[in-house]
Amino acid sequence: MPKTATHGTSRAPLSREKVLHTAVRLADEHGLTALSMRKLAQTLGVEAMSLYNHVTNKDDLLDGIADLVVAEMDTPAVGGDWKAAMRARAMSAHEVLLRHPWATGLIGSRLNVGPAMLRYVDATVGCLRSAGFSYQQADRAWNAMDSHIYGFTLQEVNFPLQPDEYASAAAQFLPQIPVDQFPYMNALTQLVIAGKHSGRADFTFGLDLILDGLERLLGESA
Missing domain, CATH: 1.10.357.10 (Tetracycline Repressor, domain 2)
Structure with missing residues (x-):
């Protein structure tokens, strides 16, 4: 019997590009001082520690969004x-x-x-x-x-x-x-x-x- 397709939402995999683009959007909306790793993780729907697979630290994040x-x-x-x-x-x-x-x-x-x-x-x-x-x-x-x-x-x-x-x-x-x-x-x-x-x-x-x-x-x- 064929399996019934599920229609639940699947989260796109996290990547450095996605992290940086989301950080730019947050800075645009709330200002740079409001940009934190915790806030960024919440927006992406992940644990804060997951971000460190894609950015080394906050400085690396800032370097990345400046370059974007x-x-x-x-x-x-x-x-x-x-x-x-x-x-x-x-x-x-x-x-x-x-x-x-x-x-x-x-x-x-x-x-x-x-x-x-x-x-x-x-x-x-x-x-x-x-x-x-x-x-x-x-x-x-x-x-x-x-x-x-x-x-x-x-x-x-x-x-x-x-x-x-x-x-x-x-x-x-x-x-x-x-x-x-x-x-x-x-x-x-x-x-x-x-x-x-x-x-x-x-x-x-x-x-x-x-x-x-x-x-x-x-x-x-x-």
Whole structure:
């Protein structure tokens, strides 16, 4: 007599990839400080000790999720228009970090560099080197760009106001900056209140300044 098929739910086998992707989702939902091995195990429906078959410890977990986030960023091609490639790289990194606000500080703090980060940096240096930058210039260039990317993003995700709140906040702030004491701050705030200046920091403004400066440097080095 044939056996009757069972329709119970079967749990997919645990893997390092599954552990890391679940950890990223938890960090996105609750923040990095809320990510614990116990919470991760509960979400996966396993005992906490089971996780250690796939990650060595908490540091290994953090290394892994940092590398997963880097893997989402566009990697520049070697050859072609270096300036367009670097701009696309920066825009992609900024968008990825806004999707994962907790990752901005984490990525820069890891000592153990994962395969995605190695590919990312190697391609970045290769793109700049093929454009004519020296290795020393390429290294300084991508570090300058990344300082803008990570610093700007960190400020953006921690800023206490939404864009549609800037004008009203500026109006409330105006009495604290009388024109006779702070004439330039007062004038700038008036522009925000009047809708003539958004008051928002512009990621592309700083990025294009860096890229234009690098372009001039490359021309001077030729």
